[in-house]
Each structure stands twice: as C-alpha cells, then as structure tokens.
Amino acid sequence: MDGSVRDPVDAPPRLELRGICKSFPGVLVNDRVDLTVRAGEIHALLGENGAGKSTLMKIVHGVLAADSGTILWQGAPVRIASPADARRLGIGMVFQHFALFESLTVAENVALGLEERVPMDALAARIRAVSDGYGLAVAPERHIHELSVGERQRVEIVRCLLGDPHLVILDEPTSVLTPREALALFDVLRRLQAEGRSILYISHKLDEIRALCDRASVLRGGRLVATVDPRQETARSLARMMIGTEPPDLTARADTGADAAAPMLEVEALDLDRDDPHGTDLRDVSLTVRPGEVLGIAGVAGNGQNALMRALSGERLLARPGAIRIGGVPAAHLGPRARRDLGLAVVPEERLGQGAVPELTLAENALLSAYRHGGLVRGGLVHRGQTHGFASRVIHAFNVIARGSAAEARSLSGGNLQKFIIGREILQKPRVLVAAHPTWGVDAGSAAAIHQALVDLRDQGAAILVISQDLDELYTIADRIAVIAAGRLSESRPTHAATAEDIGLMMGGLFEGAAPEPAGGTPHVA
Amino acid sequence: MEGWEGLAALLVAMIRAATPLALAAIGELVTEKSGVLNLGVEGMMLVGAVAAFATAVATGSLVLALLAAMIAAMLMAGLFGVLTLSLMSNQVATGLALTIFGVGLSAFIGKDFIGIPIAGLGSVSIPGLSDLPLVGPVLFGQDPLVYASLALAAGVSWVLYRTRAGLVVRAVGENHHAAHAIGYPVIGIRYLCVLFGGAMSGLAGAYLSLAYTPMWVENMTAGRGWIALALVVFATWKPGRVLLGAYLFGGVTIVQLHAQGMGLEVSSHILSMLPYLATILVLVLISRDRVKIRLNAPACIGRVFRPEH
Numbered sequence: 136m137d138g139s140v141r142d143p144v145d146a147p148p149r150l151e152l153r154g155i156c157k158s159f160p161g162v163l164v165n166d167r168v169d170l171t172v173r174a175g176e177i178h179a180l181l182g183e184n185g186a187g188k189s190t191l192m193k194i195v196h197g198v199l200a201a202d203s204g205t206i207l208w209q210g211a212p213v214r215i216a217s218p219a220d221a222r223r224l225g226i227g228m229v230f231q232h233f234a235l236f237e238s239l240t241v242a243e244n245v246a247l248g249l250e251e252r253v254p255m256d257a258l259a260a261r262i263r264a265v266s267d268g269y270g271l272a273v274a275p276e277r278h279i280h281e282l283s284v285g286e287r288q289r290v291e292i293v294r295c296l297l298g299d300p301h302l303v304i305l306d307e308p309t310s311v312l313t314p315r316e317a318l319a320l321f322d323v324l325r326r327l328q329a330e331g332r333s334i335l336y337i338s339h340k341l342d343e344i345r346a347l348c349d350r351a352s353v354l355r356g357g358r359l360v361a362t363v364d365p366r367q368e369t370a371r372s373l374a375r376m377m378i379g380t381e382p383p384d385l386t387a388r389a390d391t392g393a394d395a396a397a398p399m400l401e402v403e404a405l406d407l408d409r410d411d412p413h414g415t416d417l418r419d420v421s422l423t424v425r426p427g428e429v430l431g432i433a434g435v436a437g438n439g440q441n442a443l444m445r446a447l448s449g450e451r452l453l454a455r456p457g458a459i460r461i462g463g464v465p466a467a468h469l470g471p472r473a474r475r476d477l478g479l480a481v482v483p484e485e486r487l488g489q490g491a492v493p494e495l496t497l498a499e500n501a502l503l504s505a506y507r508h509g510g511l512v513r514g515g516l517v518h519r520g521q522t523h524g525f526a527s528r529v530i531h532a533f534n535v536i537a538r539g540s541a542a543e544a545r546s547l548s549g550g551n552l553q554k555f556i557i558g559r560e561i562l563q564k565p566r567v568l569v570a571a572h573p574t575w576g577v578d579a580g581s582a583a584a585i586h587q588a589l590v591d592l593r594d595q596g597a598a599i600l601v602i603s604q605d606l607d608e609l610y611t612i613a614d615r616i617a618v619i620a621a622g623r624l625s626e627s628r629p630t631h632a633a634t635a636e637d638i639g640l641m642m643g644g645l646f647e648g649a650a651p652e653p654a655g656g657t658p659h660v661a
Numbered sequence: 662m663e664g665w666e667g668l669a670a671l672l673v674a675m676i677r678a679a680t681p682l683a684l685a686a687i688g689e690l691v692t693e694k695s696g697v698l699n700l701g702v703e704g705m706m707l708v709g710a711v712a713a714f715a716t717a718v719a720t721g722s723l724v725l726a727l728l729a730a731m732i733a734a735m736l737m738a739g740l741f742g743v744l745t746l747s748l749m750s751n752q753v754a755t756g757l758a759l760t761i762f763g764v765g766l767s768a769f770i771g772k773d774f775i776g777i778p779i780a781g782l783g784s785v786s787i788p789g790l791s792d793l794p795l796v797g798p799v800l801f802g803q804d805p806l807v808y809a810s811l812a813l814a815a816g817v818s819w820v821l822y823r824t825r826a827g828l829v830v831r832a833v834g835e836n837h838h839a840a841h842a843i844g845y846p847v848i849g850i851r852y853l854c855v856l857f858g859g860a861m862s863g864l865a866g867a868y869l870s871l872a873y874t875p876m877w878v879e880n881m882t883a884g885r886g887w888i889a890l891a892l893v894v895f896a897t898w899k900p901g902r903v904l905l906g907a908y909l910f911g912g913v914t915i916v917q918l919h920a921q922g923m924g925l926e927v928s929s930h931i932l933s934m935l936p937y938l939a940t941i942l943v944l945v946l947i948s949r950d951r952v953k954i955r956l957n958a959p960a961c962i963g964r965v966f967r968p969e970h
Contacts, residue, residue: 198842218844234839236832238956247832248843252825278956 147210155204182354183578227300242275248294341370399598400424401460415439424598431613439622478566493545498526533558550581679911681865685889688861695854696834696961700756703886704763709734709866711767730867738859781875818900834959895944
C-alpha cells in the first residue's frame with residue numbers, strides 16, 4: 136500500500152448507487168435506493184434491524200445481485216458479480232459475523248481474501264507491516280480460534296487493508312467491541328479517511344455516528360429516507376428518521392404503592408464462588424424487588440452479572456434455600472423448572488443459544504419455556520395448534536417481524552428475536568421477570584417496544600429485575616438502581632436520586648461494602 | 662535365504678492388502694476436507710472394480726481398465742454430488758443409498774464376468790534392484806499402483822497444506838458461509854473434491870479386481886470401503902496417518918491370516934478382530950489431542966450449504 140488513494144478534486148463520487156431494488160420471496164428489502172459515497176468520507180448507513188442495510192452492502196460487495204438499479208464506481212457503471220469483482224475494484228468489507236476460518240492461521244485467512252498470490256513468508260511480513268502501521272496488533276502465525284473477538288476483527292480489517300481498498304465497508308463493527316476497543320477502531324478509521332479512503336459505516340448507534348461520520352444516509356423499510364450531516368442532528372432526530380415516528384415516551388410511572396407490598400424476589404447475603412477461571416465470585420449480594428417495580432442493576436460487564444444471572448435462573452443451585460426467595464418461598468436450591476412454577480421468568484443475555492435455539496421454529500422455541508403454560512402439552516404430547524397459536528399471539532402482541540410461527544429463530548433479526556423472547560415470557564404472566572441486557576444490539580425502535588413491554592408488565596404488578604450495561608436504559612425503565620462491581624452489589628437508590636456521576640463512581644467500585652481496591656488498579660473497570 | 666524370502670513375501674502381501682485402503686481413504690479424505698461426507702465409498706469401489714475388470718476383459722488393456730474404473734466411480738460420485746450439493750439432499754442417507762446402489766449395479770454388470778481369468782497387473786521389475794534380497798521385492802518389486810498410491814498420498818498432503826488450492830479446500834470445509842462471503846464457489850469446489858474422491862475409490866476398486874485378486878467376485882470389496890471411511894476419521898483427516906492406518910490394517914490382516922494358517926490355538930474370530938482393534942488403538946493413541954482433532958476435523962462436514970440469493 137502506498138498509503139494514499141486521493142482522487143483529483145473534480146473526480147466523480149467514489150461509489151454511487153442508483154435505484155437499487157432487491158426483493159426476497161415476499162419482502163421488498165431494498166426499494167429504489169440511491170446512495171452516494173464521496174472520496175475520503177466516512178459515510179454512515181443508518182437504519183433499524185431489517186431496514187435493508189446489510190442486504191444493500193452485500194449487493195455492493197457482490198455477494199448478492201440486485202434485481203434492478205445501477206452501481207457506478209468512480210463515475211463508471213460496473214457490474215459486481217462476486218466479492219472478487221468488488222476486491223478488484225477496490226471495495227473491501229469487514230463483516231459483522233466475521234468471515235474467518237477458526238482452524239486456519241491469521242496469515243492463511245488473509246491469503247484467502249487476497250486476489251494476488253503471495254508466498255506465505257512475504258505475506259506474514261506484509262501483515263506485520265500493516266498491523267504495525269495502523270496499530271492493529273495481530274500475529275500472522277496464530278490460529279483464529281485462539282483470538283478474542285476484538286483480535287478477530289483486527290484480522291478482518293488487516294485482510295481488508297492488504298487489498299488496498301478505496302472503499303471500506305464495516306457492518307456494525309462496534310457491536311462486538313468493548314468501549315476501549317471501539318475508540319481504537321475509530322482512530323484507525325480516521326487514519327484511513329486521512330489517506331483518502333472512503334468508509335461506509337453501518338450502525339444503529341447514534342452517538343457513534345455523530346462522533347465519527349461526515350454524512351449519514353438513513354434507511355427505513357428498505358427505502359432511503361434522508362442523507363444528512365449527523366453532526367447537525369441530535370440523537371433524537373436521527374432516531375426519528377430511523378423509526379419514522381417520534382420515539383415513544385414511556386407511560387408515566389403509576390404509583391402502585393410498591394413500597395408497601397411484600398417483596399416478590401429477595402436475594403439475601405448471597406455468596407457464590409466462580410465456577411470457571413474467568414468468572415467472578417459473588418460476595419454478600421442482597422436485593423429486594425417488590426411487585427410493581429423495576430430494579431435495575433448497572434455495572435461494567437464481567438463484574439459478576441453472569442454469576443448473578445445463573446444463580447437467579449437456577450442454572451447454579453445453592454445449598455442454602457433462603458438465599459433466594461421467590462414470592463416468599465425459599466428457592467435457591469430449586470432448579471429452573473421449579474422456579475418457573477413459582478412464577479419466575481428469565482430472559483437470558485444471549486438470544487441465540489440461551490434464549491432461543493437458532494434452528495428451531497418460533498413455535499418450538501415458544502414451547503421450550505412455555506410448555507407448562509395452559510394446553511401446549513397434553514399427556515406428554517405437544518399440541519401443535521395451541522403451540523402455534525401461542526407463538527402467533529407473541530408475534531402479534533409484540534410486533535415481531537417474522538414469516539409466522541413456523542419461521543426459524545435464526546431467520547429473525549436480533550431485535551425481532553429479542554421481542555419474541557421477551558414476549559414469550561411476558562405472555563406467561565410471570566410474577567417475577569429477570570432480564571439480562573434486554574436491548575443489547577437491538578435497534579432503537581425495537582428497544583423502545585421492549586421497554587414499553589417491561590413497563591406494562593410492571594404496571595400489571597410484576598416484579599422486574601433488569602441487569603444492563605446501558606445506563607440510559609436503566610434510567611428509562613428502572614424505579615431503583617443498584618450497581619454491581621467486583622461481585623458485590625451496592626445499596627439500591629431511587630432512580631431520580633441517582634445521578635449518572637454517582638452511578639459511574641459506584642461502577643468503579645466506590646460504594647459502601649464494595650471490594651477493597653486490589654493493588655495495581657481496578658481491573659474490573661474497562 | 663528361505664527366511665528372507667518368507668519375510669519378503671509377507672511384507673509384499675501386507676503392502677498389497679494396504680493399497681486399496683490407502684487409495685480409497687486418501688480420496689475420501691479430500692472429499693471430507695471440503696466438508697462433504699460421502700458414505701458411498703464401498704459402492705464406488707465396487708463399480709470401479711467391475712468397470713476395470715470388464716474393460717480389461719473386453720480390451721485387454723490395463724491402462725484403459727484403470728481409466729474406466731476411475732470414470733465409472735466418478736459418475737457415481739457425480740450422481741452423489743448432484744443429489745447432495747445441487748439438490749441438497751442429506752449426505753448420510755444419500756451416501757448409504759449410493760453404496761447399496763453400487764453393490765447392486767456392480768453385481769448386475771459383473772454377472773457375465775464371474776469366473777473369467779485375466780492377466781492381472783504385474784509387478785515392476787528394475788534390473789539389479791528388484792533382485793536384491795528382501796528390499797528387492799518389497800521396495801522395487803511392487804505393482805505400479807502401489808507406488809501410485811504412495812505418490813498420491815504425498816501429493817494430496819502437499820496440495821492440501823502447501824498450496825493455495827489446498828487452503829481453499831480446507832477453508833470451504835471449515836466454514837462454507839465465510840468462504841462464500843469472501844467469494845469462493847463453495848459448491849463447485851465441493852464437486853471437484855467429491856469427484857476426486859470418486860476417482861480414488863475407482864482406483865481402489867480396480868486394484869482389487871486387477872491386481873489383488875485378478876478376477877471378478879460379487880461384493881469383492883468385502884467392507885474395505887467402510888474401513889477406508891473409518892480410517893479417515895481415526896487418522897484425524899491427516900494423509901500421513903491415513904497411510905499409516907492403512908498399512909497397519911493391511912499388515913495385521915496378513916499376519917493374523919498367517920497365524921490362522923499356522924493353526925494358532927486362538928479362535929479365528931478373535932484373530933479376525935485384530936486388524937480393527939490394532940488400527941483403532943494405534944490411531945486413537947497417536948491422535949489423542951482434542952484440540953488438534955477439532956482443528957483437523959472439517960467443521961462443516963455433512964452440513965448442507967445453501968447460498969442466499
């Protein structure tokens with residue numbers, strides 16, 4: 136790479152899409168989309184899950200063929216029939232779900248993505264050069280399966296850069312990164328921009344886009360609704376373009392007199408040793424959730440949220456039954472099924488794998504947690520009609536966009552699947568709902584719907600515990616907020632009395648009863 | 662010198678017993694490395710065997726016979742490819758059906774060839790070298806297919822791990838979605854690997870009907886296709902270990918036959934088990950490392966690939 140790909144001043148736009156249409160059976164995914172990416176700009180492609188962003192990018196990258204429309208590259212019409220065509224033009228792609236091969240080395244993975252044939256030794260040297268040059272530390276001889284998610288993304292970026300691209304497409308690159316890794320990525324992207332490369336940045340994180348991008352094109356329902364300067368917009372105005380309507384304000388907190396009611400979920404002096412080397416020990420965790428309230432637990436990931444979640448769901452059992460009470464009944468020694476009978480519902484952190492089985496249909500996934508629910512199973516036999524009916528009710532009640540109850544869970548976008556999982560639990564009318572990161576990786580519209588569903592459930596008198604890293608989310612829905620740090624939980628305080636600054640300090644472990652700060656800094660704070 | 666000659670005969674017999682296994686297993690290894698499980702090896706071998714024999718009888722040319730065996734078995738493999746790769750049928754069920762089909766088809770074609778003698782594939786003879794005691798017949802007095810099988814094993818190993826073509830094959834078998842996303846024709850590559858596996862199975866069958874026992878007998882592969890399949894898995898998809906496994910199996914088969922012939926006081930059934938036991942034991946022992954097994958095993962094996970449109 137010569138490090139610079141500047142075009143003459145009066146050059147045509149680097150990429151121009153005119154009237155791109157693409158439909159899948161029954162769905163128009165891209166509807167006459169026009170998009171222009173100038174040389175040397177970071178251009179955001181913004182839209183909800185299912186708005187057609189990824190499909191459009193697959194067309195540009197030659198993975199999918201458009202039904203109609205024209206693609207112009209540097210002003211000339213081109214036909215991009217394969218990713219190889221795209222690479223030859225100078226279009227590189229960093230995939231959201233990495234296109235990497237676990238059993239192969241970094242160098243082999245890079246070689247597979249290059250048009251030219253380079254001997255392995257020379258390739259390793261070039262990988263090192265690029266990785267040093269951009270501060271993207273990757274070792275060519277390591278195997279992908281040994282690498283963290285952040286390192287894998289660096290491999291994808293290095294592979295892309297070795298093709299000397301004039302346009303780099305990144306599909307939701309920060310969804311898998313820690314905040315610090317995301318900042319490092321932004322530095323790399325700004326350097327690429329300074330070299331004259333164009334960047335198409337797909338995301339639904341409004342703050343990121345406003346911090347990073349020169350222009351933003353907003354897709355909604357497969358159509359381009361606007362191209363704007365994100366710096367002139369507010370997060371709220373961008374969200375409005377994305378969703379089409381004003382983001383719904385949550386119904387005001389109904390005064391249910393929760394303070395007086397008997398606690399529905401109690402955790403008392405819970406101690407739990409880690410069961411894997413990367414886990415966190417829980418120490419003296421106590422909390423109470425009353426009917427008709429939402430307790431939010433804030434904290435940086437990896438501070439014991441997983442352990443708490445597993446203790447609450449019944450994945451890990453405890454010797455002392457009284458450590459967890461559901462509706463007053465000691466339940467810490469009971470398995471998930473017995474806890475469900477007591478009225479507990481759980482929305483786990485991972486949608487695919489924990490919350491739903493990707494290969495099963497929505498009806499089957501509904502059955503997995505709702506099989507005790509009226510009439511789905513009779514005498515050990517699954518009642519198909521009832522099961523599909525139940526799944527359809529979830530789909531309708533929670534506006535899940537899916538091809539009906541027979542659609543496979545993996546065919547849904549993240550936000551829609553999450554709505555389905557939460558809806559599945561809510562329709563079983565739980566007395567206690569425990570949800571981990573309920574809107575992680577979910578677009579703004581779906582997130583608002585999920586929040587509204589949780590608040591509605593609360594207003595019906597359920598006790599809700601939400602574990603989340605997203606402070607805005609907790610401020611939106613929680614009545615009280617507590618903070619978990621290094622396996623200890625702070626006292627909870629009413630949301631209106633908890634300033635972001637207080638919470639931030641507590642997330643750093645500064646609260647009464649927090650773990651003494653270990654020598655050498657605070658490893659639990661990213 | 663009597664002892665030398667006896668030992669040389671024993672070693673030659675071992676190598677000849679191992680060769681069809683090695684040929685079929687190396688072919689299946691390539692197929693599986695690309696992510697396709699073809700359980701039709703036995704059927705393809707039988708069709709190869711009968712095609713070779715019929716061609717040899719009809720033309721008298723062993724070269725044509727070998728070619729016919731490869732083409733016939735590749736047709737079988739191509740049929741498997743159309744069903745599993747283009748029509749996306751289940752690979753396990755289709756492979757089993759291919760074997761059953763191959764057994765029947767070969768018996769049907771072969772019924773007029775039972776009992777016909779042919780001059781089989783002879784050994785090479787290198788003046789001077791082939792006459793050396795022991796090393797002569799073992800190293801320099803084999804038939805050409807023995808050398809070909811060794812060369813093919815080395816070639817496959819080199820291509821898989823030293824060339825870009827091999828890298829692409831391994832990538833397709835490891836993660837077909839990623840391979841598709843960066844622009845490799847997953848289905849086309851798998852077709853080529855399936856056809857290669859077919860050609861090798863055909864050669865393995867031809868070896869049986871032209872060299873090992875130069876005649877046609879119904880179902881003459883006697884389960885060797887299944888053993889080849891098992892070898893690939895137990896050898897954790899490594900060509901060198903496949904070869905080792907084949908030779909181990911061939912070796913122990915011959916040794917236990919001799920032991921039975923000498924009237925050893927052990928049930929012949931137990932002796933017949935030995936090749937299987939010994940091969941599995943040795944291959945399991947040398948490839949115990951779970952991480953390495955996972956790395957060598959093609960992650961997408963047996964999985965249907967559906968490109969999006």
